[in-house]
Amino acid sequence: xxxxxxxxxxxxxxxxxxxxxxxxxxxxxxxxxxxxxxxxxxxxxxxxxxxxxxxxxxxxxxxxxxxxxxxxxxxxxxxxxxxxxxxxxxxxxxxxxxxxxxxxxxxxxxxxxxxxxxxxxxxxxxxxxxxxxxxxxxxxxxxxxxxxxxxxxxxxxxxxxxxxxxxxxxxxxxxxxxxxxxxxxxxxxxxxxxxxxxxxxxxxxxxxxxxxxxxxxxxxxxxxxxxxxxxxxxxxxxxxxxxxxxxxxxxxxxxxxxxxxxxxxxxxxxxxxxxxxxxxxxxxxxxxxxxxxxxxxxxxxxxxxxxxxxxxxxxxx
Amino acid sequence: xxxxxxxxxxxxxxxxxxxxxxxxxxxxxxxxxxxxxxxxxxxxxxxxxxxxxxxxxxxxxxxxxxxxxxxxxxxxxxxxxxxxxxxxxxxxxxxxxxxxxxxxxxxxxxxxxxxxxxxxxxxxxxxxxxxxxxxxxxxxxxxxxxxxxxxxxxxxxxxxxxxxxxxxxxxxxxxxxxxxxxxxxxxxxxxxxxxxxxxxxxxxxxxxxxxxxxxxxxxxxxxxxxxxxxxxxxxxxxxxxxxxxxxxxxxxxxxxxxxxxxxxxxxxxxxxxxxxxxxxxxxxxxxxxxxxxxxxxxxxxxxxxxxx
Numbered sequence: 022x023x024x025x026x027x028x029x030x031x032x033x034x035x036x037x038x039x040x041x042x043x044x045x046x047x048x049x050x051x052x053x054x055x056x057x058x059x060x061x062x063x064x065x066x067x068x069x070x071x072x073x074x075x076x077x078x079x080x081x082x083x084x085x086x087x088x089x090x091x092x093x094x095x096x097x098x099x100x101x102x103x104x105x106x107x108x109x110x111x112x113x114x115x116x117x118x119x120x121x122x123x124x125x126x127x128x129x130x131x132x133x134x135x136x137x138x139x140x141x142x143x144x145x146x147x148x149x150x151x152x153x154x155x156x157x158x159x160x161x162x163x164x165x166x167x168x169x170x171x172x173x174x175x176x177x178x179x180x181x182x183x184x185x186x187x188x189x190x191x192x193x194x195x196x197x198x199x200x201x202x203x204x205x206x207x208x209x210x211x212x213x214x215x216x217x218x219x220x221x222x223x224x225x226x227x228x229x230x231x232x233x234x235x236x237x238x239x240x241x242x243x244x245x246x247x248x249x250x251x252x253x254x255x256x257x258x259x260x261x262x263x264x265x266x267x268x269x270x271x272x273x274x275x276x277x278x279x280x281x282x283x284x285x286x287x288x289x290x291x292x293x294x295x296x297x298x299x300x301x302x303x304x305x306x307x308x309x310x311x312x313x314x315x316x317x318x319x320x321x322x323x324x325x326x327x328x329x330x331x332x333x334x335x336x337x338x
Numbered sequence: 339x340x341x342x343x344x345x346x347x348x349x350x351x352x353x354x355x356x357x358x359x360x361x362x363x364x365x366x367x368x369x370x371x372x373x374x375x376x377x378x379x380x381x382x383x384x385x386x387x388x389x390x391x392x393x394x395x396x397x398x399x400x401x402x403x404x405x406x407x408x409x410x411x412x413x414x415x416x417x418x419x420x421x422x423x424x425x426x427x428x429x430x431x432x433x434x435x436x437x438x439x440x441x442x443x444x445x446x447x448x449x450x451x452x453x454x455x456x457x458x459x460x461x462x463x464x465x466x467x468x469x470x471x472x473x474x475x476x477x478x479x480x481x482x483x484x485x486x487x488x489x490x491x492x493x494x495x496x497x498x499x500x501x502x503x504x505x506x507x508x509x510x511x512x513x514x515x516x517x518x519x520x521x522x523x524x525x526x527x528x529x530x531x532x533x534x535x536x537x538x539x540x541x542x543x544x545x546x547x548x549x550x551x552x553x554x555x556x557x558x559x560x561x562x563x564x565x566x567x568x569x570x571x572x573x574x575x576x577x578x579x580x581x582x583x584x585x586x587x588x589x590x591x592x593x594x595x596x597x598x599x600x601x602x603x604x605x606x607x608x609x610x611x612x613x614x615x616x617x618x619x620x621x622x623x624x625x626x627x628x629x630x631x632x633x634x635x636x637x638x639x640x641x642x643x644x645x646x
Contacts, residue, residue, distance in 0.1 A: 085531035092501020
């Protein structure tokens, strides 16, 4: 039975993650999973049932978890290290730096329930600094799948060609934004929709919202290009610069802090080329108040309505 | 001169020195064939050679961590000449024993032992910490064959060693993992996370060696954040503990034997920081002080340099 049945709002990418990881583990016995007591929240219960000691639960010890992942990779295995995004990237930043990125051990770090998926649990449990922290590390790929299909594709690619990687596995339900036959390519950002007035560079949960914004803008006669930035590092500079050259404003939308995130990457790139196009980053600017994931996305303007508003404003400026 | 493209490409991996590997194999064979007393003498003599190499390497670089290098030298030399199942001509062989120097700041000692095992030419030691050298102040596995993981920040080697020991066992590879930490380094919480895991998973194929020289960068460990009773603490965490004289080769060889209980082995190796050079021994300032030319000459003489 497929468990990722559609709901009114879409799919939890963790379901696709767990199903695909099991498929891959059946085919390749080098695949192991490592977690920090997060068997449930990382959706690894079935993996444990089926693969037994290939699930390594180190308990509540994230520094050790990432180091153990590096050691498993050094021993010749393909470890998927799973933990809630904030603790995996925050508590173990130096392990990600030294043991994974700098050492170039092919560990796949899976940040579960990223962004503000934990809603009311508050900023300690929000993973909105992860993109900034991980982006600062050379030699580390960053992947933010926008839907269940991209989640599965990314896992297949990383299992086939393991390399140091941070991948966000979203919990907030998202609709499908890619179609069968669309191929995820490492280091390539896909143009999800063409347009030449304004470009919206979106990642993860924000891709469906950006597409919805583009549809609304189109009703107002504004042509919006939408980029699905699923592979953030290495960054597809050509596609971003092409969007900046081919439109009059660039909006970047991410469920992350704007300090150092994707918006910062895009702004730096566009400024370096001296393009003079306005870049407006949308994201978090402060610790979130109490609220559900949906409420907080709205609070920080990460909605299609706000993207439309910001786009129109930028075009008028 | 370095071109811009060289700089962009970075420094490539050093390559094996096959002639040196052949010498190392002869040494290994002699050690294996010797009786206990002769074996200890052979390894001790080799360790004194490593100490001289450390002094010269640090003298050339005018930088390094000489005190800790000299305290860990007998441990390293014993491992590479008498214990580890490795082939320096094939540094990534799948069924090799693994060694991790978690106290990465003692890179000069590790590099000296690796070079004398043939992992790379001994002539490279003269480039230690020089601009663009593969031999960084802390070991880098992408540049130096024989280095299993990059260390430098403390408390990293043991968790990685736990992962390697687990990974070897999961693949049915009957090989051991050895990791050396400093004693001050045991103040890092990540080590105790890792020891809990090692005990929980009953990693009998893992040996932790604590270089217990009782000094950290600025003071004695016991005056900073006391580690004692270290052996009891390690035992309480589930290790099979062996406390020994970390400069006695015969004791080291005994302590490096496989686990007898199926639990991870923890060796508390009591050592002397700066061992072998009288004016450096057990003196906190020699953590990373660089000897003067006169001190280098005096140190080499004490370490048995021919003709001095």
